[in-house]
Each structure stands twice: as C-alpha cells, then as structure tokens.
Amino acid sequence: MLVYLGRRLNLLVITLFILCAGSFALAFLFPGDPLTNLSGLANPDEQLRQQLMHKYALDQGFFASLWQYFQLIFAGDWGISMRSGSSVFEEVTRTLPASIELSVYAMVLSLFIGLPLGIFSGLSHRKALDRGILSFSLIGYSVPVFWLALLMILVFALKLGVLPMSDRVSLLYDVPLNTGFVLLDILQSDMEHREAALQNAFAHLILPTLSLTVFTCSLIVRLTRRSVINVMDSDYIKAAYAKGMSRSEVVWQHGLKNALIPIMPQLVMQFTLLMTNAMIVEVIFSWPGIGEWMIQAIYQRDFPSIRGGMLAVSVVVVSFTISMDVLLKLLYPLSKRQLHAQV
Amino acid sequence: MPKSSFYEEEPFPSPVRQTWNEFRRNHIALLGLWCLAFFVLLSIFGPILSPYSALEQNTDAILLPPAWEPNGSTPFLFGTDSLGRDLLTRVVNGCRITFGASLILVLVAMLIGCAIGAFAGMSRGIRASVINHLLDAIMAIPTLLLAIIVVAILGTGLVNSMWAIALALVPQFVHQTRDVTRREFQKEYVTAVRLDGAGNTRIFFFSILPNMIEMLVVQATMALSIAILDITALGFLNLGAQSPSPELGAMLSDALETAYIAPWSIALPGAAIFLMVLSINLVGDGLRTALRNRLTQ
Numbered sequence: 059m060l061v062y063l064g065r066r067l068n069l070l071v072i073t074l075f076i077l078c079a080g081s082f083a084l085a086f087l088f089p090g091d092p093l094t095n096l097s098g099l100a101n102p103d104e105q106l107r108q109q110l111m112h113k114y115a116l117d118q119g120f121f122a123s124l125w126q127y128f129q130l131i132f133a134g135d136w137g138i139s140m141r142s143g144s145s146v147f148e149e150v151t152r153t154l155p156a157s158i159e160l161s162v163y164a165m166v167l168s169l170f171i172g173l174p175l176g177i178f179s180g181l182s183h184r185k186a187l188d189r190g191i192l193s194f195s196l197i198g199y200s201v202p203v204f205w206l207a208l209l210m211i212l213v214f215a216l217k218l219g220v221l222p223m224s225d226r227v228s229l230l231y232d233v234p235l236n237t238g239f240v241l242l243d244i245l246q247s248d249m250e251h252r253e254a255a256l257q258n259a260f261a262h263l264i265l266p267t268l269s270l271t272v273f274t275c276s277l278i279v280r281l282t283r284r285s286v287i288n289v290m291d292s293d294y295i296k297a298a299y300a301k302g303m304s305r306s307e308v309v310w311q312h313g314l315k316n317a318l319i320p321i322m323p324q325l326v327m328q329f330t331l332l333m334t335n336a337m338i339v340e341v342i343f344s345w346p347g348i349g350e351w352m353i354q355a356i357y358q359r360d361f362p363s364i365r366g367g368m369l370a371v372s373v374v375v376v377s378f379t380i381s382m383d384v385l386l387k388l389l390y391p392l393s394k395r396q397l398h399a400q401v
Numbered sequence: 402m403p404k405s406s407f408y409e410e411e412p413f414p415s416p417v418r419q420t421w422n423e424f425r426r427n428h429i430a431l432l433g434l435w436c437l438a439f440f441v442l443l444s445i446f447g448p449i450l451s452p453y454s455a456l457e458q459n460t461d462a463i464l465l466p467p468a469w470e471p472n473g474s475t476p477f478l479f480g481t482d483s484l485g486r487d488l489l490t491r492v493v494n495g496c497r498i499t500f501g502a503s504l505i506l507v508l509v510a511m512l513i514g515c516a517i518g519a520f521a522g523m524s525r526g527i528r529a530s531v532i533n534h535l536l537d538a539i540m541a542i543p544t545l546l547l548a549i550i551v552v553a554i555l556g557t558g559l560v561n562s563m564w565a566i567a568l569a570l571v572p573q574f575v576h577q578t579r580d581v582t583r584r585e586f587q588k589e590y591v592t593a594v595r596l597d598g599a600g601n602t603r604i605f606f607f608s609i610l611p612n613m614i615e616m617l618v619v620q621a622t623m624a625l626s627i628a629i630l631d632i633t634a635l636g637f638l639n640l641g642a643q644s645p646s647p648e649l650g651a652m653l654s655d656a657l658e659t660a661y662i663a664p665w666s667i668a669l670p671g672a673a674i675f676l677m678v679l680s681i682n683l684v685g686d687g688l689r690t691a692l693r694n695r696l697t698q
Contacts, residue, residue: 069534072534073534073541076534076535084550084553084554087554088553088554089554089556196679196682196683196686197679199682200626200678200679200682201675201678202633202634202671202674202675202678203630203634204633204634204637204650204653205667205671205674205675208653208657208667208671209667209668209671212660212661212664212667216660216661330540330541330542330543330544331543331544333543333545333546334543334544334545334546337543337545337546338545338634341638349545352546352549353549353638353640356549356552356640357639359553361553364550364553367546367549368542368546368550371542371543371546372541372542372543372546375541375542375543376541
C-alpha cells in the first residue's frame with residue numbers, strides 16, 4: 059500500500075509540475091510581451107522592465123526563470139490582473155470556491171437522484187420502468203446544458219417569475235466574505251435577517267444546480283444501470299439464488315456492493331465534465347465563479363488571469379482525481395491486486 | 402432447426418451483417434438512424450433548397466413568429482430573427498456547419514488518437530509511462546479550459562475551437578486503442594502471424610485494426626455527440642464561430658438579446674442541436690448494444 063501511495067504521490071507531483079511548466083510556457087505562447095503576460099503590468103517603462111526582468115529571472119536563461127516562476131507561484135505571487143489591477147491569486151481564491159460550491163451541490167444532488175434510479179432501472183432490466191428511466195436519461199444526456207439553462211430562465215425567471223436568474227444572493231443582503239462558500243458564509247455570519255438571506259441564497263442556487271444536475275444525473279444513471287445489469291447476470295448471483303436467498307437478500311448482500319464499487323473511478327472521471335458544464339452555466343447565470351471570471355478575462359484579453367485560472371482549475375481537478383483514486387483503492391480491496399499492473 | 406438443404410453450405414452472415422441484424426431489432430435505435438440520416442441529408446441538400454440565404458435580411462419582416470403562431474406567415478416557416486433573417490434557413494445552414502465541423506474534428510481526433518494509441522500499446526517501459534502521464538495530465542484539464550487556452554493563443558474562430566475540441570477528444574481514443582492493442586497482442590492469432598514473420602506495423606494494420614474498427618465506430622459516435630455539444634457551447638460563449646455565421650451555438654447567443662419577445666429564436670436552434678445529439682446518441686447506444694449482443698453470443 060505504501061508503494062502505491064508513493065506512486066500516486068509521485069504522479070501528483072509530476073502532473074502538477076507539468077501543469078506549472080505549462081502555465082509558464084503559456085506566458086510565451088500568448089500574444090504580446092511575455093513580461094506583461096507574466097506580471098500583468100502593461101507597457102512597463104525601461105526601469106520597471108529591468109526590475110521585472112530581474113524578478114522573473116528572464117535574463118538568466120530558461121531553467122533559472124522556470125525555477126523562479128515556481129517559487130513565485132508557491133509564494134502566492136501570480137501576477138496582477140490586467141482588468142482590475144488586483145492580484146490574480148486573490149481573485150482566484152475568491153472565485154474558485156463559488157465554482158466548487160456549485161459543482162459539489164450538483165454532484166451530491168445527481169448522486170442522490172442518479173444512483174437509486176440507476177439501480178432500480180438495472181434491477182428491472184427490459185421492463186417498462188427500465189425503459190422509462192433509460193429514455194429520460196438519454197434525453198438528459200443529449201440536452202445542451204446552456205440551452206437547458208436558457209429555457210429554465212425563460213420559464214421560471216421570466217414567465218413565472220418565481221426564481222431569480224442571476225448572481226448568488228440578492229444585493230439586499232451584505233454577506234461578509236469569509237470562506238467563499240455562500241451558504242457557509244451566511245451560516246457563520248451574525249448578520250440580521252439570516253434566515254431570509256439563507257432562503258434567498260437557496261433560491262439563487264436552484265436553477266444553476268438543476269441545469270447542471272440533469273446532465274450529470276443522466277450520466278450516473280447510465281453508468282449505474284449498466285454495472286447493475288452486468289453484476290446481476292453474473293454466476294455468483296445465480297449461485298446466491300441457488301442457495302435459496304431471497305431477491306432482496308441477494309441484491310443487498312451481493313449485488314449492490316459489487317455493482318457500485320467498480321463504477322466509482324468512472325464517476326470520479328466525470329468531475330472534469332461537470333467542471334466544464336459548471337463554467338458554462340456560470341456565464342449564463344452570472345455566477346461569480348472561476349468560469350465566468352475566465353470567460354470575461356478572455357473577452358478583455360487579460361492573459362495573466364487566464365494563466366492563473368488555468369493553473370488553479372487544473373490543480374483542483376488533478377488533486378481531486380488522484381486523492382479520490384487513493385481513497386477508492388483503500389475502500390476496494392480487490393483493486394489492490396492490480397497494484398503493479400498499471401502505471 | 403433442421404437444415405433446409407443438405408448439400409449447400411449454410412449461409413453464415415459476416416460480422417458486419419450480424420451487427421446490422423442485431424441493430425435492426427432495436428426499433429428506437431433504428432428511429433435514431435433515420436433521424437440522423439435526415440440530418441445528414443439536410444446538411445448536404447438543405448442550403449440548396451432554401452429560397453433565402455443565411456445572411457439575407459428581410460427588413461419588412463423582423464421578429465416574425467413561426468408560421469403556426471397566429472401572427473406568423475408561411476413564407477417564413479420558423480419565423481425571423483431580430484435582423485429579419487429567415488430562421489429556418491439559418492437553422493438548416495447551422496446544422497451543416499455544426500454537424501460538418503464536428504464530423505471533421507472527430508475524424509481528425511480519431512486518426513491522431515489511434516496512431517498514438519497503437520504506438521503506446523506496442524511500446525513498453527519508460528516510453529509507455531511517459532505517454533500515460535502526459536495523457537492523464539491532458540485528460541484532467543476540462544474541455545472548456547483547454548478551449549479557452551487555445552482560443553487565447555490563436556484567437557477566436559470556428560477552426561481554432563475545432564482544434565481545441567479535437568485536442569480534448571484525442572485522449573479517449575488513445576486510451577481505447579492502447580488497451581485493445583495491448584490485449585489483442587497477447588492473443589494466439591497474433592502469435593501465429595508473428596510466427597509467419599510479420600512485424601509490429603503489419604500485425605497492427607492487418608490483424609488488429611480489422612478487429613478494432615467496430616469499437617472505434619462506437620467510440621466515434623460517442624465523441625461526435627460530445628463534439629457537437631462542445632462546439633455549440635463554444636459558439637454560444639463567443640469563443641468559437643463568430644456572430645453573423647449561422648453556427649447553431651452562435652445563433653443562440655445572438656438571440657439572447659431578444660429572448661423575451663422572441664422565445665422561438667432560442668427554442669428552435671436549441672431544439673435542432675438537441676435532436677441531432679439525441680439521434681447520434683440513439684445510434685451510438687444501439688450500436689453498442691448490438692456489438693455487445695453479437696460478442697456474447
């Protein structure tokens with residue numbers, strides 16, 4: 059197990075290293091002066107230019123400047139956003155929690171809806187219930203997320219007027235920025251009208267979360283259903299029936315455990331898809347998350363922000379994927395046998 | 402079942418034929434195939450049939466509702482948008498651009514992915530490990546992020562967004578090809594070919610590729626549906642195809658300003674994307690089931 063942990067840690071470090079180097083290379087690939095792309099200061103005069111050259115060690119060769127870049131990244135100096143003039147690192151730490159919050163709620167909701175539906179569907183293979191659930195999941199899988207979000211805004215926000223269509227919480231409530239997760243912030247704060255603010259934040263969450271959930275949920279239903287069908291067809295399930303166990307006993311003791319664990323790695327893989335969709339949904343609902351922030355950055359050609367945002371999002375995704383991988387390995391004893399089989 | 406004739410050889414359907422027979426039994430998948438065929442024909446012949454051009458503005462018919470609404474008129478079957486352009490023509494042209502671009506980029510991604518995958522599947526040790534690590538790093542980056550970076554480097558445009566999506570799709574093909582190649586290389590028929598003196602390249606092209614084609618087709622249909630969703634999403638965010646172009650996603654973002662008074666200009670292009678993706682997914686699912694049934698028989 060230690061060997062495995064070491065390998066994964068190694069993978070994590072190497073991947074982060076590659077991503078860091080990639081973001082450094084971006085400064086040279088983006089149009090414009092690399093120095094401006096790194097620091098975020100447009101049109102520096104000669105003296106400032108010399109200072110920046112020295113700060114980023116650009117005059118001391120490629121590897122020296124790469125090393126300098128790593129040190130600056132770890133020190134939290136990610137350059138300055140060309141739009142707002144504030145530090146990129148601060149803006150990332152402000153916007154990233156909002157995106158993670160949205161994705162986590164959507165993921166939890168999809169798991170709560172998707173897993174049971176997938177199991178029901180798989181257990182009643184080739185029956186009416188299965189067909190119904192499968193068709194719904196196919197439809198949910200094919201709907202473009204941004205179109206669904208627009209339709210939801212049209213129906214619920216404009217026609218019916220029951221739900222708000224943009225931002226995280228109404229401007230009436232002055233929520234102190236603490237953790238960056240809006241619900242936690244409201245719960246922690248001692249503002250007046252806390253209940254009302256909480257309700258308001260919930261109402262703002264409904265539409266973005268739902269439009270994200272539809273896609274993720276249908277994916278989960280499809281994965282779960284396939285896995286349940288495969289397991290229920292296998293020989294050891296027949297053996298369990300032959301032993302005289304009832305259907306519910308078979309399903310609970312043999313079926314579900316074996317069906318659910320193998321799909322966990324695949325579920326983790328869907329996190330990147332969810333992130334992509336979350337970034338699109340953020341733009342539509344003006345959710346102040348990293349997706350919206352980066353899209354705005356590209357409209358205004360704010361290259362330091364794009365560089366920082368890319369690094370932040372990919373680091374989050376990679377760390378999440380690898381740590382879940384390790385966690386699953388701990389929970390699922392069978393996969394320990396494959397310890398050395400895979401790189 | 403008794404044989405009808407003693408002397409003639411019993412006809413045994415080819416693998417493709419068997420897959421088609423299995424596929425045909427699934428009526429919903431067949432419906433998806435017809436729907437897909439309709440979209441293909443539409444994107445080939447549609448623009449020729451339509452009386453308007455996609456950019457032509459009819460200033461006397463602005464924001465006309467579709468023909469089935471009380472205020473609509475039949476010359477503009479789907480109504481017009483805020484510049485008086487015929488929506489039906491734009492949707493048909495949009496299907497052509499979106500579908501055609503997705504098809505091309507999936508083919509490119511498949512070619513590149515298969516080449517790298519075959520190479521990775523046949524190589525051992527440090528080379529395979531380097532390829533794996535690189536692919537994992539690319540796979541970890543969300544598609545949209547990759548697209549944002551590519552667009553930031555190359556500038557906006559349909560072709561640039563196609564490169565970005567193709568780059569994001571390549572790892573899937575690499576993984577699939579690599580796993581199959583590695584698995585097949587341990588089978589006996591490959592050993593037999595090797596004993597005949599065939600090299601790695603020859604084994605791959607003449608023995609393994611024919612066994613892999615069907616799986617690749619299934620993978621390509623899945624990739625096609627993702628590609629359509631992504632290309633329209635980028636068009637919608639103004640990162641892909643730019644505004645006057647009748648790409649379906651770009652049309653949706655155009656229609657945003659008049660969404661409240663002209664909801665059909667959002668509903669109809671979106672419905673076209675949805676139907677296109679749905680039919681592709683139906684065909685993909687049907688093919689996958691057919692293939693699975695054939696292999697388990």
